[in-house]
Amino acid sequence: MSREVIKNSKRWVIKIGSALLTDDGRGLDRSAIAGWVEQMVALRQRGVEIVLVSSGAVAEGMTRLGWSERPTAVHDLQAAAAVGQMGLVQAYESQFQKYDLHTAQILLDHDDLSNRTRYLNARSTLTTLLQLGVIPVVNENDTVVTDEIRFGDNDTLGALVTNLVEADGLVILTDQDGLFEQDPRKYPEAKLVPQASASDEVLEAMAGSSVGGLGRGGMTTKVKAAQLAARSGSFTVIANGRESEVLGKLAAGDSIGTLLTASQKPLAARKQWLLGQLQLQGKLVLDDGAVKVLQQSGRSLLAVGVREVQGNFLRGALVACIDAEGSEVARGLVNYNADEARRIMGQASDRITEILGYQGDEELIHRDNLVTL
Secondary structure, eight states, X not given: OOTHHHHTOOEEEEEEOHHHHTTTTSSOOHHHHHHHHHHHHHHHHTTOEEEEEEOOHHHHHHHHHTOSSOOOSHHHHHHHHHHHHHHHHHHHHHXXXXXXXXXXXXXEOHHHHHSHHHHHHHHHHHHHHHHTTOEEXXXXXXXXXXXXXXXXXXXXXXXXXXHHHTOSEEEEEESSSSOBSSOTTTOTTOOBOOEEETTOTHHHHHHTTOOOSSSSOOHHHHHHHHHHHXXXXXXXXXXXXXXXXXXXHHHTTOOOSEEEEOOSOOOOHHHHHHHHOOOOOEEEEEOHHHHHHHHHHOOOBOGGGEEEEESOOOTTOEEEEEOTTSOEEEEEEOSSOHHHHHHHTTSOXXXXXXXXXXXXXXXXXXXXXXXXX
């Protein structure tokens, strides 16, 4: 796959990181924001629809509140996000208004995307905004989110939004030129990776564990975001947001940054939704036969193939299916709660009524609610 895939794309999710937006912590860099807005407007004129995922709310809030270090207490972070979100939205709104373009603020947390109804509502809203020519500005709802329902970083959020709106590609603008074979800050001679498959197992080793002081994401989160975006057949580009006319150059097919391509066919929308959920409620340990059936035949999971039930979950919860070595092979929505699953595990489906005392589903997880990894 060449850079032509970028030139021919018509819907982008663009994620801009904290280090870029806040001038490395010195408040919002409004001059830089004006430059990116100008570039996004040029993309719009080329027929590209844009969803913007923007970091910077907490950092802007810190600046407004006079804090020099990122707080660790949840309520302090939420307060900073609430204050900073005002400045962030104002910065984008004022710049896009210069080009007679409307913006819309979209705040999401994991509950919004794990609940099927809210997920579909979010998709409908974003799709409608794009049809109306509005630029959605998406951020995590830091003012109410807790660690248990946090996306973790805006790279992950950008990938999930890419799946949500079925974008052609995810463009991650960072303060690095792309993905290098080694950390360029430690190894100046490190070589840039111009293009690779998002599923290439060596990428995470290359990415290392670099994390900046303002944002929560490093290069590893960007690689994982590319893997997530690839599930809907979307490409990911990691590029330096400070490069002159970076978005225009990417749209023209210039070989800048790192292009990570999707090697597999796009998953069905419901399967993408299942894989995009980050919070697992339990685990089912499968025997070798059940693992083989799931991986090779794509059939439903029956209770007879389950050897152990871990966790305390309710009917309809998302659980992981793991093999004897603990590797996740699939995940899906269970038809029984944890207690019931323990009672029927290892049993044939025709014995479920006898064991539980009522007529239940034949499958522990139906194939329509199950996706293999």
